[in-house]
Amino acid sequence: MDIEPFALERWLADYEHEAEVNLGDSGVRPLEADRFDTDPGTLGYVVPTNGDPDLRATVADRYDREADEVLFTCGTQEANLLTVLATLDSDSHAVCVTPTYQSLHSLPQAVADVTRVGLAAPDWALDPDAVADAIEPNTDLVVLNNPNNPTGRIHPQETVEAVYDLAAAADAYLLSDEVYRPLAAPEERVPPVASMGPHGISTCGLSKGWGLPGLRFGWLAGPEEVVSAAWGWKDYTTVSPSAFGQHVARQAIGREDELLAENRDHVRRNRDRLGEFVAEYGLDWHLPKGATAFLTVPEEFESGEAFARALVEEGVVVAPGETFGRPGYVRIGFGAGRSTLEDGLARMAELIGARRES
Ligand SMILES: Cc1ncc(COP(=O)(O)O)c(C=O)c1O
Structure with missing residues (x-):
């Protein structure tokens, strides 16, 4: 690799x-820690190591999914890494929409073959036909960032659904990094990809919308087979979310x-x-x-x-x-x-x- x-x-x-x-x-200028209770009590590992089941159920609800279809991670970054490791291997191919946050093409490329689909200036619109052309028989993952970093573009619902349908028809997953979604006005938000069906995986976290990057708290939501494989990789990366992170995340999500x-x-x-x-x-x-x-x-x-x-x-x-x-x-x-x-x-x-x- x-x-x-x-x-x-x-x-x-x-x-x-x-x-x-x-x-x-x-990101967004970070919030002061004194707006939260920062004492989680004892400083053990979070157990179960995939995250508190009640808080996972709360998060899963946004995706019309169950608690076991959510894995808590150390930031959205780890959620993206674990998704890539859970869905791709050296025989795989991925389609990555660029420009984007570099993890979203370099991580897939570290594991598998990648074809990039470019967004074009000035409006950085995504053409689903270009995604269709890029899909190969061994495509296992299509990767999107919505809203997009760096352009700030939101890909509209019909475009994301068209890309979801293409991924599903290829028996691939669609990963959408939605870490900026909470910053979009509610009426502008596109439904999360993990709520679109069995091929959708959403990653998110508290770094951008909540202004809490130092918590290092994020998650992935999607089909149980992917979440469970990602947990298997997490055993080797960070074991569990941070106890501080989850303690404050519970309050931040409660006050969202x-x-x-x-x-x-x-x-x-x-x-x-x-x-x-x-x-x-x-x-x-x-x-x-x-x-x-x-x-x-x-x-x-x-x-x-x-x-x-x-x-x-x-x-x-x-x-x-x-x-x-x-x-x-x-x-x-x-x-x-x-x-x-x-x-x-x-x-x-x-x-x-x-x-x-x-
Ligand atoms: C699109 C995107 N995904 C993930 C991350 C990493 O986020 P986190 O701090 O939640 O790991 C960033 C940070 O800039 C980002 O822009």
């Missing part, structure tokens, strides 16, 4: 720590109406502010629905990386489009705290203005 370096994580590892203004993060509304309001107001900047500087984007925006690079800069490197000199970190295989773009995380966003935009404005004057 050979895994590609995670381009975005390596970029952030070089710059994020020292950054004065971090707009490279894809309040917490999600607060975070949605925050990202919507920040997105509106970023929209003003995009218009003022003549940039282009697809109006994003998650917490990340994929902006075209100002014409004074030759590439996403050139713009991002110039911004690093100004103390601002963004993610160059190259880390998503799209050099003409930069990804801005607009879920940051408001003053961070304002500071970052002011520094960006100064940099672009200086180049335009010279």
